[in-house]
Amino acid sequence: MARNGEQLLLLVVIPVMLLVFFSQTDFLPTIAGNKIDFLMPGILCLAVISTAMVSLGISTGFERSYGVLKRLGTTPLGTRRLVMSKVSAICVIEVAQLALLIIVGQLLGWSPNRINLAQVLVLLLVGTSCFAGIGLTLAGRLRAEINLAAQNGLYLVLFLLGGILVPNDELPKTLGNVAQVLPSSLLSSLLRDSFNNNTFDSTNAIALGGWAFAMCALAVISFKWSD
Amino acid sequence: MSAKSCELRTVMVMNISSESRQIAISVRELIVDYKLLRAVNNISFDAKAGEVTVVIGPNGAGKTSTMEVCSGVRTATSGKVSVLGLDPKKDRSKINSQIGVMLQDGGVYPSARVFEIAQHYCNLYGNRTTADELLDAVDLTQQKKTSWRKLSGGEKQRLSLALALAAKPRVAFLDEPTSGVDIFGRDLIRGIVRQLASDGCAVIMATHELDEAQRVADHVLMFHNGSLVANAPLTELLNSTGENQTLEDIFRSFAKNSPMSKLRDEQ
Numbered sequence: 001m002a003r004n005g006e007q008l009l010l011l012v013v014i015p016v017m018l019l020v021f022f023s024q025t026d027f028l029p030t031i032a033g034n035k036i037d038f039l040m041p042g043i044l045c046l047a048v049i050s051t052a053m054v055s056l057g058i059s060t061g062f063e064r065s066y067g068v069l070k071r072l073g074t075t076p077l078g079t080r081r082l083v084m085s086k087v088s089a090i091c092v093i094e095v096a097q098l099a100l101l102i103i104v105g106q107l108l109g110w111s112p113n114r115i116n117l118a119q120v121l122v123l124l125l126v127g128t129s130c131f132a133g134i135g136l137t138l139a140g141r142l143r144a145e146i147n148l149a150a151q152n153g154l155y156l157v158l159f160l161l162g163g164i165l166v167p168n169d170e171l172p173k174t175l176g177n178v179a180q181v182l183p184s185s186l187l188s189s190l191l192r193d194s195f196n197n198n199t200f201d202s203t204n205a206i207a208l209g210g211w212a213f214a215m216c217a218l219a220v221i222s223f224k225w226s227d
Numbered sequence: 228m229s230a231k232s233c234e235l236r237t238v239m240v241m242n243i244s245s246e247s248r249q250i251a252i253s254v255r256e257l258i259v260d261y262k263l264l265r266a267v268n269n270i271s272f273d274a275k276a277g278e279v280t281v282v283i284g285p286n287g288a289g290k291t292s293t294m295e296v297c298s299g300v301r302t303a304t305s306g307k308v309s310v311l312g313l314d315p316k317k318d319r320s321k322i323n324s325q326i327g328v329m330l331q332d333g334g335v336y337p338s339a340r341v342f343e344i345a346q347h348y349c350n351l352y353g354n355r356t357t358a359d360e361l362l363d364a365v366d367l368t369q370q371k372k373t374s375w376r377k378l379s380g381g382e383k384q385r386l387s388l389a390l391a392l393a394a395k396p397r398v399a400f401l402d403e404p405t406s407g408v409d410i411f412g413r414d415l416i417r418g419i420v421r422q423l424a425s426d427g428c429a430v431i432m433a434t435h436e437l438d439e440a441q442r443v444a445d446h447v448l449m450f451h452n453g454s455l456v457a458n459a460p461l462t463e464l465l466n467s468t469g470e471n472q473t474l475e476d477i478f479r480s481f482a483k484n485s486p487m488s489k490l491r492d493e494q
Contacts (some may be wrong), residue, residue: 063336071334074298074350075394076324226300 008052011097016104019043021205023108024164036110040101041191045127045184047097049158052090052128054151057135060086061147064139070226079225090128098124112195119194123205126212129188134183136144140223158184183211231355239368248275251398251429252297257306259292266292269306274431276397279424281440281461282433284450291331291402296432298328298400304327310398324352327391331402333383335463337376341367341386344375348393361389366415380407388416392423399423401432405439418444434492435458437475441465447474449481 007063022028023036063069073079102110138150160166161175162184179185186208193199252274261266267289274280282290295301296308297321301316302483308315313322334461335344345358362368365385370378378386388404401420405413420443434440440447449457457464457477464477 022469066336067330067332067334068336070300071328071330071390072351073300074323074326074328075348076320077351078320078323 006204007055010054011047012100013094015043015047015050015097015101018046018165019101019104020108028165031063032110036105036108037112038111038167038194039165040105040110041195042188043101043105044098044124045162045191046159046164047101047164047187048094048127049131049155049184050065050188051093052098053135053158054155055085055093055133056090056132056200057139057151058148060136061139061142061144061151063146064225065227067226068114073225087132094124094128102157114198116194116198116200119200120191123187123190123194123208126208127183130183130187130212132217133217135214136219137215137222140219143227157160158182161185163188181207183208183215241270241419248277250274251276251311252280252431253307253309254293254297255307257293257308257395258304259289259296259301260304266453268295270450270455271476272455272458274429276429277424277427278446279420279430279432279443280446281444282431282436282448282450283437283440283474284445284447285435286481288435288450289453290435290450291422292433294400294402301329312429315472322385325394325397327394327399329387329391329399329401331406333375333387335387335390337377338374340372340374342371342375343377344386345393352394355395356393359390360482362386363387364392367398376390381409381412384408385416386411388419392419396423396428396430399431401430403434404432405434405436415441436471437478440475444474450453 019039023039028038060069067217069079069082072082077085134154135151138147138154142150158199161168161171161182163177163179164184168179168185170176171179186204190201190204190208193201250273255271256274257267257270258265259377266287268287270293272280282293284290291303296303297310297315298366299310299319302316310322311325315322339347341362342358345361349361350360358394359368362371365388367382367386367389370382371468375383375386384404384407388401391399391401404416404420408416410425420432422431432440433441441461444461446460447457459467461474465472465474468477468480
């Protein structure tokens with residue numbers, strides 16, 4: 001999955017560049033306190049979106065259009081084990097991605113107050129399911145090239161309206177209200193709470209869980225193994 | 228394998244009583260509908276172990292749809308299909324380890340290399356054979372490090388066939404295995420197909436190349452506009468006309484007499 005050069009750009013270069021650039025410059029003056037403390041949880045959320053949604057979605061879309069999924073479906077691998085192997089691939093990539101980002105973050109002076117590690121891990125898991133569900137829903141229906149464009153477009157929307165660089169209350173009111181209920185905003189805000197305040201917003205958590213359930217269910221129902 | 232020894236093998240295989248062979252695939256009253264089209268219209272047939280059953284007919288006749296239902300990748304609209312006594316959809320996990328499938332469009336990731344692909348498929352079936360053996364059988368040892376996208380049309384077909392062989396299958400579904408393949412590749416593929424049948428495998432092979440079908444078939448299923456217009460052993464079909472006719476001649480006469488053709492003629 002992480003074989004091609006463009007995947008490396010998406011999975012590693014973009015999140016690291018955003019983290020370094022915006023923690024070292026003053027383009028985001030509205031952020032109170034330490035910039036890196038605000039940025040880090042959002043960038044971790046972006047990393048999850050890039051792996052679970054974009055990378056998984058694009059590769060699955062192409063595999064579908066090349067008939068790879070159809071053919072593997074006739075082998076003992078079967079469709080269930082194929083999905084399981086994709087899930088494990090995502091987890092391996094995410095672990096590497098998050099480890100790298102945390103190291104870079106620490107070099108930039110990131111020192112979270114009180115981390116609730118169990119809470120962070122559960123949130124990452126739920127977030128991953130949610131974005132994988134979105135990625136696979138698109139991949140399971142759209143033509144490979146359209147899917148490629150859709151995944152990248154959605155990545156940008158979820159990024160800009162995800163409270164990752166710009167806090168949602170800085171956005172125009174209507175846009176901010178929409179952004180608040182998007183899964184990227186929910187995950188970045190929940191992660192921020194877990195790292196910096198050790199608090200837990202149960203409404204946001206329930207909403208993220210709902211997204212995850214709905215998106216996975218939609219992917220299972222709508223997915224077509226071949227065109 | 229020379230053409231002569233291939234013919235000899237064919238004759239020997241034909242001498243074994245077809246009646247005594249076990250039925251590997253049984254299809255009854257199969258219907259496959261797409262949105263605006265009935266692709267397969269109420270067909271029934273059996274395919275036996277140790278035989279090459281060739282599915283012939285022009286493009287869009289219903290060959291691939293039928294093969295896909297039998298290999299479990301497509302759901303039938305109605306009808307009953309049994310492969311090795313199992314339901315291709317419900318018992319998919321049990322059937323998948325016993326069948327080899329060659330799809331019309333390859334189904335391989337373009338950037339993957341020949342050896343990697345072969346190795347992967349060997350692993351999927353629990354290493355019943357080795358990647359080297361597979362590539363040797365289809366004469367692709369020299370192209371081991373080539374990526375799928377750089378293979379010629381004929382090489383792609385040979386590799387795709389090799390992947391179906393990784394299963395050491397009891398039933399092999401081969402969709403247009405000789406399409407785009409040169410004459411030497413055809414000889415090689417024909418040899419492999421006959422060998423599969425001699426080893427007791429039920430081979431179902433779709434093609435619209437009728438001369439190829441005549442060279443390799445034990446049994447012929449002739450499709451036209453979604454219907455089965457002939458279902459008979461090759462020798463029986465060729466003898467039925469009493470003249471020295473080829474499969475192509477016979478197909479033309481069936482197609483001409485079909486209701487659709489009559490309708491076209493009237494118009």
